[in-house]
């Protein structure tokens with residue numbers, strides 16, 4: 114018989130990026146006195162991965178369990194950045210309800226809609242949390258109206274329109290039922306979760322079934338499968354079966370069963386329907402597979418994922434500096450690492466490329482791929498990557514490409530820049546509204562292709578005063594060519610050590626990425642030309658020694674400080690004939706063809722082809 118438990122609640126926290134999800138988990142953990150009084154806990158406790166801490170964003174969904182007045186609340190924190198939407202899709206099926214966090218000043222944003230749609234599709238009971246109520250520009254009444262409109266648009270069931278509203282300052286640790294609340298504690302939010310989110314329903318007496326939503330790796334126990342028990346009971350030692358993705362069923366013995374208490378994993382003697390648990394012993398288990406009693410005939414429905422939109426090629430590093438700085442450099446090591454990533458990073462896809470030393474990696478967006486590159490480089494991998502490009506598909510009337518809705522808020526003075534920049538990228542403006550405070554809101558529909566690398570341009574173009582958000586719209590007909598919007602490259606013509614004299618001459622021609630003392634090789638991109646074409650420069654050139662100094666001025670050449678691009682900037686900057694060489698210590702941009710003579714020949718060939726094309730038209 115279906116029973117609804119009253120002793121636990123499973124709730125996911127979802128929101129647009131930076132609206133305060135992880136800070137809200139901090140506040141709940143602190144209120145529940147999960148920590149000893151003398152324990153220094155810091156902030157954004159669940160953002161435990163070093164890249165999450167550095168970037169101040171959540172990348173992976175995680176869970177924590179909080180005991181509150183006899184009820185155990187399993188809280189699942191999710192990332193808000195659109196590129197990590199796969200993580201939201203992965204974990205939502207563990208929850209019966211969600212806290213939709215909305216910034217009291219910003220209101221609902223593109224990713225608010227995406228995550229709410231996903232949660233409502235799965236039938237979750239929502240609680241709306243209007244957070245950052247302490248902000249001086251908070252406008253809670255309007256934000257509640259905007260959220261209500263969103264619900265009217267997205268709700269799948271009538272009961273979903275009947276959502277509770279709580280006002281919070283996650284940062285200051287209080288919550289209340291009125292927008293005027295400016296103190297107290299988190300008790301009102303706990304109360305609302307317990308009252309509004311239903312306990313999980315399941316049949317404790319039915320055969321055991323669980324959908325695997327996460328994997329933990331343990332050097333001693335191997336893979337540990339995490340998920341929520343849909344039906345039945347599990348005890349250590351029980352014989353179960355795994356419905357594998359390849360269609361086979363594999364019997365195994367559950368060697369251990371774990372539950373979660375606060376941020377720790379604890380061994381259990383028994384777990385029942387509704388519990389979020391971890392099971393050891395399931396062999397080569399993967400996310401999305403079902404673990405079940407041997408009597409069960411069918412797996413549970415697997416996780417629904419949106420397809421990837423952007424891809425790039427990872428290649429074995431074949432630059433003249435290959436193998437100098439990396440620990441893992443071979444094709445086999447690169448391949449193993451990439452295929453291992455797909456086991457947990459489920460919105461990512463990896464395929465073998467045209468040659469054995471190339472792999473095509475597809476993800477949700479540039480940041481999704483850039484985070485993988487950065488993670489691997491920190492682990493000691495060395496490789497090269499090509500420019501991220503969108504994944505095209507063949508539609509009924511020709512090629513189609515992914516589109517995004519771009520929402521921009523910027524000072525009025527940046528209007529010209531915004532319209533010009535996005536029009537050049539084949540964007541169509543669909544809305545524009547000026548507000549009294551001298552700012553303008555825009556909405557554009559733009560091919561994802563045009564947005565690759567746009568974020569930096571946008572920040573520069575608006576003097577850092579604009580905000581920009583994107584929302585995936587789906588595939589539409591190919592929008593046409595988008596011109597190149599980067600200058601030519603300054604390319605090293607010699608291999609060696611860059612010297613001040615050579616750099617001083619080269620800096621007359623553009624912006625340099627390197628400093629004296631840096632090692633360079635023929636074909637490495639050392640800067641950006643001030644013109645459209647690529648230019649070979651010899652940054653290793655030394656001044657001929659003479660006995661007489663012509664003037665004191667050239668004893669010390671004046672060097673402009675170099676502007677080396679970051680990894681993300683490099684990925685956005687490179688053209689299709691360039692690659693980024695990534696090692697644990699360096700990020701270098703290089704030409705795919707290092708040989709200057711062959712490169713020049715290729716450039717001439719491309720120019721003639723273009724001229725012939727023009728003549729034919």
Ligand SMILES: Nc1nc2c(ncn2[C@@H]2O[C@H](COP(=O)(O)OP(=O)(O)OP(=O)(O)O)[C@@H](O)[C@H]2O)c(=O)[nH]1
Pocket residue numbers: 128129130131132133134135136137157169170171172191192193194244245246247248281282283284285
């Ligand atoms: N003023 C104010 N700032 C807050 C509040 N809650 C969070 N913040 C700030 O908002 C920023 C983002 O908070 P996070 O908790 O990282 O947001 P998030 O939703 O987890 O972000 P992602 O996981 O990257 O999507 C941080 O600088 C917080 O200090 C609040 O109640 N009031």
Ligand SMILES: [Mg+2]
Pocket residue numbers: 134135136160170171191192193
């Ligand atoms: Mg977060």
